[in-house]
Amino acid sequence: MTTLKHHDPLCVYDVRATLAEGPTWSVEEKALYFVDIVEEKVHRFVPSTGERSVWTAPDRIGFLLPVEGGTFLAGLRDGLHRFDPKSGQFESDTVVEPEHPGNRLNDGCVDSKGRIWFGTMDNGETHPTGSIYRVLRGKDGLEVTHHDEGYTVSNGPTVSPCGKVLYVCDSPEQRIYAFDVDDAGELSNERVFATLTEGYPDGIVTDSEGTVWSGVWGGGKVLRFRPDGTQLEPIAMPVSNVTKVTFGGDDLKTVYVTTARKGLSEEVLAREEQAGSIFAFTTDVAGLPQRRFAL
Template sequence: MTLKHHQPECILDLRASLGEGPVWIEAEKSLYFVDIVEARVHRFTPETGAVKSWTAPKRLGFLLPVNDGTFLAGLVDGLHRFDPKIGEFSAHTEVEPEKPGNRLNDGCVDPEGRIWFGTMDDGEENDTGSIYRVVHTPEGLSITHHDEGYTVSNGPAVSPCGKILYVCDSPEQTIFAFDIDAAGNLSGERVFAKISNGYPDGVVTDSEGTVWCGTWGGARVSRFRPDGSELPPIPMPVSNVTKVAFGGDDLKTVFVTTARKGLDEDILKKEPQAGSLFAFRTDVAGSPQNTFRLNG
C-alpha cells in the first residue's frame, strides 16, 4: 500500500453508516474500528487487505485495548469486555442507568493506562452528557464522574505527556482542554479551539502534541498546535469525517474513519465512498496506542 503525503485515499470501501473509534494494534499490525449505527466491530489488516467483522449485542461507540489482549467496549448502556479470539462480548459495568436517553460515545486510554470516555444524549438535543475516568482496582473497575453539561461529548484525547485532556462538545463547535494531575483529577477547564466550518468529532494527539480532529460536516481533518493555533487542515473527499488513528511500523500512516449518516441521496451520489476507511502519510509520528491497565 503506497500512500501519499496528506492526500487521503480510500483503502477500504466499507461504506459504514457511522464509522468511528479507530485504534491501531501493533501486535496484530491491524486497525480496529466500529460502526456505531450497525453495532459492528471491524478489523482491517493493511498488509493483506483482510477484513474481519463482529456484531456487538448493542450499538457501541468505542473499543479500547486492554493489556490482556481483550478490549473494553463502550456500548449504549455501559462497559463491556470484547475478546476477539472468541468473538464474544460480556457485560461488565452499567453506566448512567438513571439516564435512559443517554449512551456512551467515545473514549481513549491515557499514558497511565486509564480510560477516559464521554456520554451523550442519544437524541443530540439535551446537555445530559458527562465525562468519566476508568481505572482498575482490586475490587474491579472504578468509574469516576468528572464533568457534565455535554450534548454530544466527543474526543476525548490526552496529550503525549499525559497532563492535558481534550474533550469536544460537538454541537457547540468547541474543543475544551483540562489539566490532569497525578491522581487523575481534572482542573482548569478552558476553550482550546473553536471550529466554524463543521463540528469537532473524535480527536487524537501526535507525538509532538498536535491535536488532530475529525470534522463532521467539514470534509477535513482539522489540526491544532498545543497552544491552540490552527495548522492547515487535511481536505477529505467526504463530508462526515469522524476520527483518525496513527499506525503502521513508524506510526506515520494516518487512518481516517468516516460516516454516511445524515447525508441525503444527492450528497451520497457525489460522495459514494462516504463511510469508508481512508489513509494518508504524514511527517510526524503519532503517539503509540496506550492500553487499559489491569492491575494484578
C-alpha cells in the same frame, strides 16, 4: 497496498459504514480496529493483506480500547463491556448512567498512565445530559469516576503526550475544551481550546508532538491544532462526515481516517460514494502508540 502520499487521502477500505468511529491501531497485529456505531459492528482490517473481519455487538458501540492480554474494553449504550475477538463474545462489566436511559457511551481513550477516559451523550443529540468519566482498575473491578457534565455530544477525548492535558469536544457547540490533569487523574482549569466556525469537531487524538487532530463532521476535512491552539493547514477529505483519525504503520506515520454516511442526503451520497469508508495518508510527525488499559 497502493503507495500512500503525504496528506493526500486514499480510500484503503471501501466499507461504506453508516457511522465508522473509534479507530485503534494494533501494533502486534498490524491491524486497524474500528466500530460502526449505528450498525452495531466491530471491524478489523489488515492493510498489508486486505484481510477483513466483522463482529456483531449487542448494542450501539461507541469505542473499543485494548487491554492487556489481547482483549478490549468496549463502550456500549448501557456501559462498559469486555470484548474478546477470539470468541467474538461481549461480556457486560459496568453499567454507566442508569439514571439517563436516553444516553449512551460515545468515545474514549487510554492515557499515559493506563487510565481510560470516556464520554457519554444524549442518543437523540438534543439534551446536555452527557458527562466525562475516568476508569481505573479497582480492588473489586472497574472504578468509574464522574468528572464533568453538560455535554450534548461528547467527543474525543484525548490526552497530551505528557499526560497533563485532557482535550474533550462538545460537538454541537463546535468547541474543543482543555483541562489540566494531575497525577491522581483529577481535572481542573477548564478552558476553550478551539472553536470551529465550519463543521463540528468529532473524534480527536494527539500526535507525538502534542498536535491535536480532529475529524470534522460536516466539514470534509481533518483539522490540526498546536498545543498553544494555533491552527495548522487543514487536510481536505473527499467525503463530508469525517469522524476520527488514528496513527498506524511501523513508524506510526500512516494516518487512518474513519468517516460516515449517516445524515447525508441521497444527492450527496451520489457524489460521495465512498462515504463511510476508511481513508489513509502519510504524515511527517509520528502518532503515539496505542496505550492499553491495565485490567
